[in-house]
Amino acid sequence: MSSFGKFLLGRILAIPVTLFIITFGIFAIITTAPPEELATLYFPPNIRSSMPPEMIQAKIDQIIEEHGLDDPLPVQYVHWIGNLIKGDWGWSPTFNGDVLPLLKQRTPVSAELTFYSLIFLFPVALVIGLIAGWLQGGRFDSTYRFTAFLGLSIPPFILGLFLISVFYVGLHWFPLGRTGIHGLLYSPTSDFVSYTGFLTIDGLLNGRLDVTVDAARRLVLPVLTLSFLYWATISRVTRVAVIEEKNKDYIVFAKARGLKQRTIVGRHAFRNAMLPSLTIGILSAASIITGVFVVERVFDLKGLSGLLVGSFVGVPDTPMTLGFAVYSTLLVIPIMFILDLLRGVIDPRLREGD
Amino acid sequence: MLSRSRKFRTNKQILIGLLMVGTFVVVALIAPWLAPQPDPTDTSPFKITGQQFQRLPGPPTAESPLGTTPQIRNMPLYGLKPGQDSSYQWDVYYTLIWGTRSALYFGLLVTFLTSMIGITIGTVSGYLGGTAEYLMMRVTDAFLAFPAIAAIWLFQRVFFENLFDPFMDYDQLSWWELTLERARIDPVMLTLIVFSWMPYARLMNNMVSQIKKNEYVQAAKVMGASGWHIILQHLLPNSISPTVVLAARDVGVMVILACAFIFIGFGGRVAWGIMLVTSRDFVIGYGGNPFVYWWSFVPISLALILFSMGWNFLGDGLNDALNPHRRY
Numbered sequence: 001m002s003s004f005g006k007f008l009l010g011r012i013l014a015i016p017v018t019l020f021i022i023t024f025g026i027f028a029i030i031t032t033a034p035p036e037e038l039a040t041l042y043f044p045p046n047i048r049s050s051m052p053p054e055m056i057q058a059k060i061d062q063i064i065e066e067h068g069l070d071d072p073l074p075v076q077y078v079h080w081i082g083n084l085i086k087g088d089w090g091w092s093p094t095f096n097g098d099v100l101p102l103l104k105q106r107t108p109v110s111a112e113l114t115f116y117s118l119i120f121l122f123p124v125a126l127v128i129g130l131i132a133g134w135l136q137g138g139r140f141d142s143t144y145r146f147t148a149f150l151g152l153s154i155p156p157f158i159l160g161l162f163l164i165s166v167f168y169v170g171l172h173w174f175p176l177g178r179t180g181i182h183g184l185l186y187s188p189t190s191d192f193v194s195y196t197g198f199l200t201i202d203g204l205l206n207g208r209l210d211v212t213v214d215a216a217r218r219l220v221l222p223v224l225t226l227s228f229l230y231w232a233t234i235s236r237v238t239r240v241a242v243i244e245e246k247n248k249d250y251i252v253f254a255k256a257r258g259l260k261q262r263t264i265v266g267r268h269a270f271r272n273a274m275l276p277s278l279t280i281g282i283l284s285a286a287s288i289i290t291g292v293f294v295v296e297r298v299f300d301l302k303g304l305s306g307l308l309v310g311s312f313v314g315v316p317d318t319p320m321t322l323g324f325a326v327y328s329t330l331l332v333i334p335i336m337f338i339l340d341l342l343r344g345v346i347d348p349r350l351r352e353g354d
Numbered sequence: 355m356l357s358r359s360r361k362f363r364t365n366k367q368i369l370i371g372l373l374m375v376g377t378f379v380v381v382a383l384i385a386p387w388l389a390p391q392p393d394p395t396d397t398s399p400f401k402i403t404g405q406q407f408q409r410l411p412g413p414p415t416a417e418s419p420l421g422t423t424p425q426i427r428n429m430p431l432y433g434l435k436p437g438q439d440s441s442y443q444w445d446v447y448y449t450l451i452w453g454t455r456s457a458l459y460f461g462l463l464v465t466f467l468t469s470m471i472g473i474t475i476g477t478v479s480g481y482l483g484g485t486a487e488y489l490m491m492r493v494t495d496a497f498l499a500f501p502a503i504a505a506i507w508l509f510q511r512v513f514f515e516n517l518f519d520p521f522m523d524y525d526q527l528s529w530w531e532l533t534l535e536r537a538r539i540d541p542v543m544l545t546l547i548v549f550s551w552m553p554y555a556r557l558m559n560n561m562v563s564q565i566k567k568n569e570y571v572q573a574a575k576v577m578g579a580s581g582w583h584i585i586l587q588h589l590l591p592n593s594i595s596p597t598v599v600l601a602a603r604d605v606g607v608m609v610i611l612a613c614a615f616i617f618i619g620f621g622g623r624v625a626w627g628i629m630l631v632t633s634r635d636f637v638i639g640y641g642g643n644p645f646v647y648w649w650s651f652v653p654i655s656l657a658l659i660l661f662s663m664g665w666n667f668l669g670d671g672l673n674d675a676l677n678p679h680r681r682y
Contacts, residue, residue, distance in 0.1 A: 014495070021496035026505075029512055152603075153663040155610045157617045157630075158655045161637045169638050282498075283553060289501040297618040305503075309619050312507050321511060325504040332499045 007344045015333055023084075026325050027077050030318065035069040040318045041080070041090050042067050084326065090319025094311050099323040102307060108197025109303035110331070113222055114292050115198070118335070121227040122234065126277060129238025130270055136243050144235070151232030156291060160225045160298035167221060174220050177300045222299045229291050230284060234277045241273040271346060278343045285335040289328055304328065368671030371602075374664025382454040389451040399452035399625035401445040411636055411650040412443050420447040421649035423632040444632060450653050453625035457661060460543060460612055460624050461605035467547045469601045472554020473594070479555070480562030481585055487559070494555050502549040502611075506620050509548075510541040514621070542615045542622035546608055554597055561593030595676040603669035606662025613658060626654050 031038065039060045064070060067079060083089070089099035132144040167173045195205050200219070203212030245251065246269055254264045293305035304324070311320040381388065391401060403418055412422040422443035479490035516527055517535055527535070534544075565571060571588050579587075609624060616627030617634070633650035645652075 014492075017492055018496040018499050021493055022500050025496075026508065029508060032512055149663065149666060152666050153606065153610075153659050155613055155655075155658055155662075157614050158651075158658070161634075161651075165638050283556070286499055286501045286549075290503040293501070293503050294614050294618055305618070308504065308507065312510070312619070316511065318511070321507050325500075325508060328501045328504045329499055332501060336499060 125234035129235035133239035133242025148232040371668030401448040472551035476555040476558025606665035
């Protein structure tokens, strides 16, 4: 097997291990609650509304019996994870529906925001970090350092609200929310087919340019907010890496050989300077998802975070809480995986290690 | 070797950072004199003023120099006494001053605990090596893949159910609930402690596994030094400096994160965050003028930004001073 194949296999095999540790940890925490509360995980949909209290109690006892909620933790865990794999994530009393379809239905909104933020964020951060590092000490560098400082210090919700009050309230440039009132016209109709769930892409596939433009306009402010948050972290690491890289022998040698500045930066320094920023990307993948949820709340995008926030008003909603925790991990893992693969593509040494 | 210009910049950065952080510390210490409270035994960061059932922020007056905000009803605000949960007005200036205490307490406690956990795990795994290191690093990676926000509600449900009950009876709390209450730990804080030690662990693990290979460590091992001796005498002192930088930056980051979580509706105790929740609806203002109710959010937001900037400056300055060759 080629070295890259081995690397790929190792990374793929690491995913179930990660998932096991996380799900086991979450489940161990939730099982400290009494069995009666755990029983809500297995409630059938109509139990609360349609039954008298004593029948509910009988049903709870039956559920405890049936699903072995008095059993030791590992047994319960296997039972629960089996249900998850079968697609039975429980029934959420607050949203009056099954947890998994609810989560799936809202995923495209969060995924779209994450996707465009990452696509926008990484190239911009890399290029700016590269220029700032290469022109270290210059005017560009000092401007950059100050802006990066702001990026690290301004809370996302304050920045978001500021952008809203300037560009939405003041200038009327960008609307808020996922769709406007006309969104009702194209959401579930037969002539607007949802291929990917991303409104920007679906609009193109359906030949509805107005939908794409509208969706893109609504994404501008959230993407900017989210990017400004993580842009500073990533470009800062790139800058330091470039500064380190440019004093190395091979760069000095390339200069002495008479290679053009652009060739040196593009072909040699950039490649090596990208690695630390990818590593930081992997380290902060989970916090990017957290940032996505915060930004969704601020800009009123009806994404996954709505389920989280909705599940803590009113009745205790254990299935949704647990389901959300597992599901959001499932969102983080692909990001980490892709960045890790990129790292392996760029640096052959990584494929041999581990 | 530090060039002259860099040395100057380093000192300047540390100085600015210390000055900003120091100001916040001083404000926190002399809060009782800056913003005297009617009842000296009350250390709540909020002062209730004005009339009940006010729905709009009150403009600055002689009594409340920075105006007031209306408190939001029916929100699980942590650490409030029963009876405070109605729509009175809150004094902004008062919260600004007393909130410094809660922000500093929150940031320092979270950073201290996370760095302790991370340093311990990183150092031990780096020192042991082999299977133990592999397992510990796998667990670290698993924690890295979990978005902290999803755990807050879990912790709140499991550990804080009784503490959030405004009519709770202290005698009926279990010992760990009392510990959480006495240490003023809220769900947001617990989540941040549990889910932000991983960078420290990875950093320490890297440093320790490099330093372990040095000859003086090997020599100490051959001479029969115990594991704890090697870790405490050789490994820790030589690998701690990047962690110090990370910790200095983290204080501000943690407070910002906490405020963000409180802002979207979780129960937390950072007073600035809670006050920003009460002013959330007035940021946009009306009639296209976003600054109609400026006093309800500008002072607190500025304080928050300056707070995290101060710690960032301090971290950057320390970074240039402690790690002149490898700057993170």
